Amino acid sequence: MNVTTSVPSHPPPLPVSFTGNRNEFFRLVARGAGLELVTVGFYRFWLVTDVRRHLWSNTLIDGDAAEYTGRAKELLIGFLIALAILVPIYLAYFLIGVEAERLKSFASFPLIAAFYVFGQFAIYRARRYRLTRTVWRGVRFWMDGSGWAYAARATLWGLFAIVTLGTALPWRQAALERYKMQHSWYGDLQGSFEGRGWEFFKRVWWLWPLTPIAIILFPLAPFLYAYYKAVEWRWWISGIRFGGVRLQSTLRSDALFDLYWKVIGWSMLLSTAFGIFIAVFAGAIHAISGPSATPNALATSIPLAIVTVIGYLALALGFSVVSRLYLSRDLWVRVLASTDVHGIEAAANVSARGDLASALGEGIADGLDVAGF
Amino acid sequence: MAIDPVIYFDGMSSRRRAAALVFADMLEIDAGDGAATRWAYADIRRADSPSGTLRVSCLTAPPLARLEIRDAAVAAELTSRCLGIDENYPSRRGVATIVGWSVAAAVSIIGVVFFGVPLAADRLAPLVPESFERRLGDVAERQVKLLFGDKVCSNPAGQQAFAKLVNALREPAGLDPSVQSAVLSTPIPNAFALPGGKVFLFDGLLAKAQNPDEIAGVLAHELGHLKHRDNMRGLIYNGGTSFLIGLLFGDITGSSALIFASRTLVTASHSREAEANADSFAINVMQRLGRSPKPMGELLFRVTGKEGGGLSILSGHPLTEDRLARMSREDQPAKGPPLLTPEEWQALKLICVTGSKV
Numbered sequence: 001m002n003v004t005t006s007v008p009s010h011p012p013p014l015p016v017s018f019t020g021n022r023n024e025f026f027r028l029v030a031r032g033a034g035l036e037l038v039t040v041g042f043y044r045f046w047l048v049t050d051v052r053r054h055l056w057s058n059t060l061i062d063g064d065a066a067e068y069t070g071r072a073k074e075l076l077i078g079f080l081i082a083l084a085i086l087v088p089i090y091l092a093y094f095l096i097g098v099e100a101e102r103l104k105s106f107a108s109f110p111l112i113a114a115f116y117v118f119g120q121f122a123i124y125r126a127r128r129y130r131l132t133r134t135v136w137r138g139v140r141f142w143m144d145g146s147g148w149a150y151a152a153r154a155t156l157w158g159l160f161a162i163v164t165l166g167t168a169l170p171w172r173q174a175a176l177e178r179y180k181m182q183h184s185w186y187g188d189l190q191g192s193f194e195g196r197g198w199e200f201f202k203r204v205w206w207l208w209p210l211t212p213i214a215i216i217l218f219p220l221a222p223f224l225y226a227y228y229k230a231v232e233w234r235w236w237i238s239g240i241r242f243g244g245v246r247l248q249s250t251l252r253s254d255a256l257f258d259l260y261w262k263v264i265g266w267s268m269l270l271s272t273a274f275g276i277f278i279a280v281f282a283g284a285i286h287a288i289s290g291p292s293a294t295p296n297a298l299a300t301s302i303p304l305a306i307v308t309v310i311g312y313l314a315l316a317l318g319f320s321v322v323s324r325l326y327l328s329r330d331l332w333v334r335v336l337a338s339t340d341v342h343g344i345e346a347a348a349n350v351s352a353r354g355d356l357a358s359a360l361g362e363g364i365a366d367g368l369d370v371a372g373f
Numbered sequence: 374m375a376i377d378p379v380i381y382f383d384g385m386s387s388r389r390r391a392a393a394l395v396f397a398d399m400l401e402i403d404a405g406d407g408a409a410t411r412w413a414y415a416d417i418r419r420a421d422s423p424s425g426t427l428r429v430s431c432l433t434a435p436p437l438a439r440l441e442i443r444d445a446a447v448a449a450e451l452t453s454r455c456l457g458i459d460e461n462y463p464s465r466r467g468v469a470t471i472v473g474w475s476v477a478a479a480v481s482i483i484g485v486v487f488f489g490v491p492l493a494a495d496r497l498a499p500l501v502p503e504s505f506e507r508r509l510g511d512v513a514e515r516q517v518k519l520l521f522g523d524k525v526c527s528n529p530a531g532q533q534a535f536a537k538l539v540n541a542l543r544e545p546a547g548l549d550p551s552v553q554s555a556v557l558s559t560p561i562p563n564a565f566a567l568p569g570g571k572v573f574l575f576d577g578l579l580a581k582a583q584n585p586d587e588i589a590g591v592l593a594h595e596l597g598h599l600k601h602r603d604n605m606r607g608l609i610y611n612g613g614t615s616f617l618i619g620l621l622f623g624d625i626t627g628s629s630a631l632i633f634a635s636r637t638l639v640t641a642s643h644s645r646e647a648e649a650n651a652d653s654f655a656i657n658v659m660q661r662l663g664r665s666p667k668p669m670g671e672l673l674f675r676v677t678g679k680e681g682g683g684l685s686i687l688s689g690h691p692l693t694e695d696r697l698a699r700m701s702r703e704d705q706p707a708k709g710p711p712l713l714t715p716e717e718w719q720a721l722k723l724i725c726v727t728g729s730k731v
Contacts, residue, residue, distance in 0.1 A: 019423040035468065039475030040621045046471060057421035064380075064389065065423045067439075083620075090616075098505075098512055137389060138382030138437045187387060350387040352437065 013248065013340035018333045019065075020058030022325075028054060029324040033317045044366075045075040051324065052130070055332055061136060062344045069140075070133035070359070078129070078359025079366055086364065089118075116158070118364065120151035124180070125361020131184060132357045137347075142354025145183030147361065153179055166208060171197030173232075177239065186242045187350035195239025203231045203253075222264055226256040233335050244346030251338035259326045259334070266322040274315045281307050378447060381410070384438030392440070396450060402440060410434070417455040419462065427451065429458065482617050486639060490613040498605040503569070506605055510569025517557075517573065524558035524725075526576060531556070531724025534717035538589060539572070541712050545661040546596045546654070554592075558725040562676045566595040568604035576725045582672055585713040585721070589662075590655050590669020590700075597654030603647045607640075614639050644689035652696060656703045663709020670700035 032047035049072040056068035097111055128143040135141075157172035174197035181193035207224050214220040230253050237249035285304055381392035381404045395401040400417065401409040412431040420439060422428035427448035428441045442448045452458060526532075539554045554572040562577040572595045574588070582588050598604065618636050656666040670693075677693045690696075713721065 019425075021424065035472065039472055040479045042475035042478065043471060053421050058423045060423065064441075065426065065428075067421050067428070069420075069437075087616075094612075098508055135437055137387040138384045138435075138439045139387040140437060347387055348389070352385050352387075352435075 013342045014062050014344055016336045016339045016341060017060045018058055018336050019060060020054055020329070020333075022329070025051075025054055025329050026321070026325055029321050029328075033320045033324075036320070037313055037317055042076075045079065046072040048072075049075065051328060052133075055329065056134065059336060061341060062347075064137050067135040068133055069135055070129065074129075074359040075362050075366075078361070078363030080363070081358075081360050082363030082366065085360075113155075117151045117155050120154040121147040122361050122364035123154075124150040125357070126359075126365045127180065127361070128357040129359045129362050132354065136186070139187040139350055139352045140354060140356075141184065141186050143180075143184050143357065145179065150176070150179055167201075167205070170200035170204065173197070173200065174239075177236065181240065184242075185354055186245075186347065188353050189243035189245070189347060189350050192241045193239045194241055195235050200231070200235045203235070204228055222260045223257060226260040227253050230254070230256045234338070237335065237339055242347065243350075244343040246342040248340045248342060249335070249338045250340070251335060255334055255338070256331065259330055263322055263326050266326075267319060270315055270318040270322070274311050277311055278304075278308055378442065378444035380441040380443075382437070382439045382441075383410070384435030394442075394447065394451070396454065400451070400454075412440075414454045415457055417451070417458055418460060419458050429455070479621060482621055486614050486617050490610055490617070491643060493613065494606040494610040497609050498602045501602075501605050506602075507569035509604070509608075510567045510571050513567045514571055517567070521557055521559045521561070521575075526556040526558050526725035528720070528724045528726060530717075530720035531722075531726075534713055534721040535574075535724060537717065538585065538712055538721070539592060541662065542589060542593050542596055542658055545658045546593065546600060548596060548600060552596070552599065556724050564591050564595055566598040566604065568602075568608075570599055572596065572599065578672070578676070579722055579724070581675055582722075584668060585711065585718050586659070586664050586668040587672035588721070589664065589712050590659055590666055591672065593655035593658040594651045594669065596658070597651035598647070600654060601647065601650060603651065607644065607647065610643050611640055614643075641689050645691055648690050652691075652699065656700065660703065660705065662712065664707055664712065665704050666700040667697075667704040670697035673697065 028050055029047070032043065032050060035043040036047055049068075049070060052068045052070065056066045059066045093111055093114070100111065124145075124147040128147075131141045131143050133140075154172075154176055157168070157175055161168045161172050174193070174195050177193045177195060181191040184191035207228055210220070210224060214224050230251055233256075234249040234251040234253075237247050237251070240247040282304055379392045379394055379402075381390045381402050382388070383390075383404070390404040390406075392402050392404040395403065395409070400412040400414060402412065403409040412434060416432040416434075417429050418432065420428045420430045422441070425445075426441055426443050428439055429451070430436070430439055442451060535554070535556060539552065540550075543550070543552055548570070552570045552572065554574070556574045556576055556579065558576045560577040560580075561575050562581050564572070564574045564578055566572050572592060574592065578591065579588065615636055618639070655669060659666040659669070673693050674697045679694055
């Protein structure tokens with residue numbers, strides 16, 4: 001028999017690419033931040049959606065771009081539903097708190113734990129929303145599993161982490177990722193997570209004793225945090241599986257240092273500019289009102305107060321643009337650039353499955369101010 | 374990988390098919406599996422895509438079916454035929470609508486903060502059952518005692534004098550005998566009322582006082598808070614405004630400072646009003662007893678000194694000098710008998726001395 005076919009070739013790993021234009025993203029977030037201020041924050045639903053649409057639709061895997069099909073109106077509705085749920089809960093919290101405090105002062109503290117559980121539930125459901133809005137090659141990702149089961153796991157692992165003074169955190173993260181990924185699907189391709197807590201622990205354990213020093217020695221803290229995040233990203237990406245598709249990240253541990261320092265640098269620059277601006281304006285007011293003016297006149301000056309508020313708003317706007325530009329976009333791009341996909345042929349003919357999830361989780365997460373991935 | 378000019382995903386599977394397009398009366402997509410898929414031009418909508426690729430969906434096709442065109446000429450040809458292609462994309466009008474409604478929402482929330490919540494607090498506070506208010510008071514009392522040390526001054530002679538003073542004030546104030554009052558041994562010069570009819574006086578204030586009328590005025594002021602149920606009103610008011618203002622700014626970066634600042638401004642103004650009302654109440658009670666309210670103002674002034682200068686709109690109290698001026702205007706020669714005899718006053722001043730040793 002004549003063997004003419006070559007050895008079964010393994011296709012080389014595929015890098016993931018990002019095609020988005022940075023200036024375009026900057027314009028998007030700058031405009032969005034401005035609109036957010038004008039709309040006293042209500043524009044956040046649209047801005048978040050626009051940011052995700054930009055990032056998703058410029059992320060190419062095996063030559064095909066992903067797509068984010070979520071819309072701001074869904075987030076707004078999710079927020080309104082969350083309000084309807086959270087308001088009675090806050091009220092009940094208050095009434096139960098009064099009863100608990102009557103038995104023992106500050107006994108209502110454990111009730112805050114209930115909000116933690118609720119926050120974890122919200123994180124799971126928000127992830128489910130985002131995943132069901134993520135489409136690639138005309139097939140959506142989706143999630144099953146239960147938000148409450150996840151919240152229970154997260155809380156118990158959290159307690160364990162407290163008992164072990166934080167050393168159990170890598171295992172907590174691995175367990176929670178396993179739960180999330182096992183319930184994540186791309187069409188009929190089930191996800192899984194192969195990252196081990198021990199691998200993560202090996203890389204980060206020495207940060208733990210250094211953290212108290214970093215709190216005192218300021219310049220150390222961003223390095224430690226950026227290192228931690230880089231290790232976490234690499235570990236997380238490298239653990240992700242969908243059926244036979246495997247992800248692999250080669251993100252270097254020092255890959256994110258400059259991003260965090262850029263954010264810090266810009267924040268300092270913006271704050272200094274704000275300080276100078278206020279000082280100059282105060283000086284001008286002082287000069288106009290003459291030498292007889294007391295420092296008190298300055299403290300009660302209405303124009304100065306108004307200018308301070310406006311300056312503060314501009315500062316907040318600047319912060320939000322800077323953090324989105326570096327910590328949303330640039331970080332995303334860098335993580336993607338480090339990612340390889342193996343076995344993509346397993347995703348070549350996947351049947352569509354799964355239903356859309358509501359944005360309730362996003363709404364609750366917004367209401368409780370929790371965030372998660 | 375060769376670049377296919379047109380790729381079709383049918384929305385049922387992730388299979389990537391090179392397709393040929395025919396621009397007939399409908400768009401015909403031939404993905405090489407027999408019958409062509411036909412999309413009406415009017416139903417075709419743009420979907421998000423990277424630059425250089427036109428990606429469209431169709432209203433009547435499976436929702437995730439996508440046609441991707443990487444050839445600029447073909448893309449232009451298709452776009453020119455699909456008039457509704459950008460209908461799903463937010464236009465300038467769409468953004469204006471968002472801004473308009475957000476501003477309307479903000480205005481109505483601010484309106485509710487300034488007019489609705491104070492009204493609700495006034496109307497709801499009397500409806501809160503007294504038993505619940507007393508529970509709140511118990512909770513607050515426990516916390517106060519935990520924070521300031523559970524040192525109730527219990528010198529018998531001093532307690533007698535204190536009870537006499539409180540009772541003398543309670544009757545013209547129109548409060549029933551359920552009012553609980555105590556002196557706590559702490560050097561902080563202060564006094565306050567808690568929900569459910571509790572008044573606490575700190576020894577530190579007694580130490581600064583020079584005559585019974587000074588303390589009487591302060592106690593009358595606190596009884597005013599009880600009478601007006603200011604604690605309950607404050608609770609409802611603060612809860613309501615915090616919630617509404619939190620609703621406004623959501624999670625803009627740095628919004629917590631914004632929320633804190635606006636809340637401070639709004640609640641301080643409400644609190645100033647309540648304080649001014651309690652002052653009026655104290656003036657009224659003192660005058661009914663034939664005593665002058667001026668000593669109270671003098672005591673406050675002794676404690677705080679001149680306050681002017683800081684941002685008065687941030688303060689929860691009217692400025693002390695303004696309060697003193699107001700009480701001085703209401704000054705009148707004492708017509709009624711002294712509220713305490715000199716011996717009783719001495720005993721009250723020493724209420725914590727032996728008590729704390731027991």
